[in-house]
Amino acid sequence: MAMAGEGKPRLSKNLLRMKFMQRGLDSETKKQLEEEEKKIISEEHWYLDLPELKEKESFIIEERSFMPCEDLLYGRMSFKGFNPEIEKLMIQMNSRYKKEEIEADDKMEADVSDEEMARRYESLVGTIGKKFLKKRDRHELQDEDEDENSNLRPSNVKKMFLKPQD
Amino acid sequence: MAASGLSAEVDVGQVVLPGDVLLLPAAPNADGERLRLGPSSAPRGRLLCGPGLRRCAAGLLVTKCGLLRHRPPAGAGTGGGAYWVDSQQKRYVPVKGDPIIGIVTAKAGDIFKVDVGGSEQASLSYLAFEGATKRNRPNVQVGDLVYGQFIVANKDMEPEMVCIDSSGRANGMGIIGHEGLLFKVSLGLIRKLLAPNCEIIQELGQLYPFEIVLGMNGRIWDPREVISTPQDWIHQQSGLLHLFVALSPNLGTGAFL
Numbered sequence: 317m318a319m320a321g322e323g324k325p326r327l328s329k330n331l332l333r334m335k336f337m338q339r340g341l342d343s344e345t346k347k348q349l350e351e352e353e354k355k356i357i358s359e360e361h362w363y364l365d366l367p368e369l370k371e372k373e374s375f376i377i378e379e380r381s382f383m384p385c386e387d388l389l390y391g392r393m394s395f396k397g398f399n400p401e402i403e404k405l406m407i408q409m410n411s412r413y414k415k416e417e418i419e420a421d422d423k424m425e426a427d428v429s430d431e432e433m434a435r436r437y438e439s440l441v442g443t444i445g446k447k448f449l450k451k452r453d454r455h456e457l458q459d460e461d462e463d464e465n466s467n468l469r470p471s472n473v474k475k476m477f478l479k480p481q482d
Numbered sequence: 483m484a485a486s487g488l489s490a491e492v493d494v495g496q497v498v499l500p501g502d503v504l505l506l507p508a509a510p511n512a513d514g515e516r517l518r519l520g521p522s523s524a525p526r527g528r529l530l531c532g533p534g535l536r537r538c539a540a541g542l543l544v545t546k547c548g549l550l551r552h553r554p555p556a557g558a559g560t561g562g563g564a565y566w567v568d569s570q571q572k573r574y575v576p577v578k579g580d581p582i583i584g585i586v587t588a589k590a591g592d593i594f595k596v597d598v599g600g601s602e603q604a605s606l607s608y609l610a611f612e613g614a615t616k617r618n619r620p621n622v623q624v625g626d627l628v629y630g631q632f633i634v635a636n637k638d639m640e641p642e643m644v645c646i647d648s649s650g651r652a653n654g655m656g657i658i659g660h661e662g663l664l665f666k667v668s669l670g671l672i673r674k675l676l677a678p679n680c681e682i683i684q685e686l687g688q689l690y691p692f693e694i695v696l697g698m699n700g701r702i703w704d705p706r707e708v709i710s711t712p713q714d715w716i717h718q719q720s721g722l723l724h725l726f727v728a729l730s731p732n733l734g735t736g737a738f739l
Contacts, residue, residue, distance in 0.1 A: 378531045381577045385532040385566045388676040391581045391696045392654045395687030402693060405654045
């Protein structure tokens with residue numbers, strides 16, 4: 317493509333603000349963009365010209381429910397196999413509730429070791445990468461592999477359309 | 483109004499009355515008339531002010547009569563513990579996040595009207611079930627029992643409930659049946675039965691195979707209705723009753739009245 321040599325084409329800000337362009341962004345970039353937009357106060361926005369009042373920081377939270385205070389268990393219960401699904405659910409819900417307090421990170425036993433994983437990935441990246449190369453690049457890659465003994469062709473000459481001389 | 487003439491420290495587990503102001507240990511400047519909270523370290527992190535207590539200028543204001551309870555902070559630095567008032571009542575007031583058993587009373591277009599025992603009927607949308615879409619409606623009839631939780635519950639709006647959690651999974655909520663037995667008990671009994679160290683349920687579980695659903699609105703549901711012989715039922719029910727009575731000293735008097 318002719319444009320590939322110029323560098324990334326610069327898109328206008330309005331284009332970047334469109335919905336379809338924002339889908340690919342990370343959530344962080346999205347948040348930053350939103351914050352920047354909010355900061356811009358146009359003439360139509362009215363604001364109070366007062367010093368910022370700091371809200372009194374309170375460390376008391378009001379809670380109307382008994383659940384967090386007394387650590388109540390899950391409401392559905394089954395015993396002696398009357399309803400096996402509920403028994404499974406009981407274990408799941410009660411352990412999940414207790415797990416919220418204790419954050420234990422337990423490492424699962426890996427079937428494949430980390431080193432082997434890295435090795436496999438290395439070769440995998442190359443193999444998959446070849447799939448997406450253009451035909452010309454693939455051709456060059458093949459030549460590079462084959463011509464081990466002979467001299468390599470200068471590969472920076474790109475074949476362009478030559479206008480026929482009159 | 484501060485209790486005049488009382489200069490005592492209120493330990494956790496004593497009776498408090500509405501209007502009492504509880505001072506937090508971090509605020510030592512107070513007159514001797516007001517009641518102080520029990521000895522505890524200065525609250526680090528957030529202090530949870532539970533049901534029956536309100537935040538006021540000086541500390542915590544008691545709004546219900548009952549016993550003052552305290553839970554010390556669990557872990558290092560996470561939260562600052564909780565204070566609340568353990569009161570007895572039979573009438574349920576909808577609270578956000580509470581799991582409850584409701585009875586479907588009417589179908590009105592896209593929502594169901596559910597009786598939860600409060601002053602108003604709660605609304606339950608037909609999309610608030612697991613796997614429900616506009617084409618795939620849940621099979622809910624009038625008179626069915628549903629187990630769900632409140633997402634909106636305040637004194638200004640009609641309570642709304644759902645039968646899924648925030649990630650869209652049912653987790654045991656939904657229609658629990660239209661047969662079985664539904665008991666109405668006091669709210670305090672439900673809380674005692676759902677406490678993590680409740681012995682009654684565990685001991686009953688070792689004696690009989692049964693299933694039970696407890697709603698925070700004072701309703702207990704037992705799916706068994708089809709019983710082989712009346713004698714069995716009476717035997718089982720009376721067995722349960724005897725167990726309740728026998729274990730009632732641990733619950734405290736009048737807990738399930």
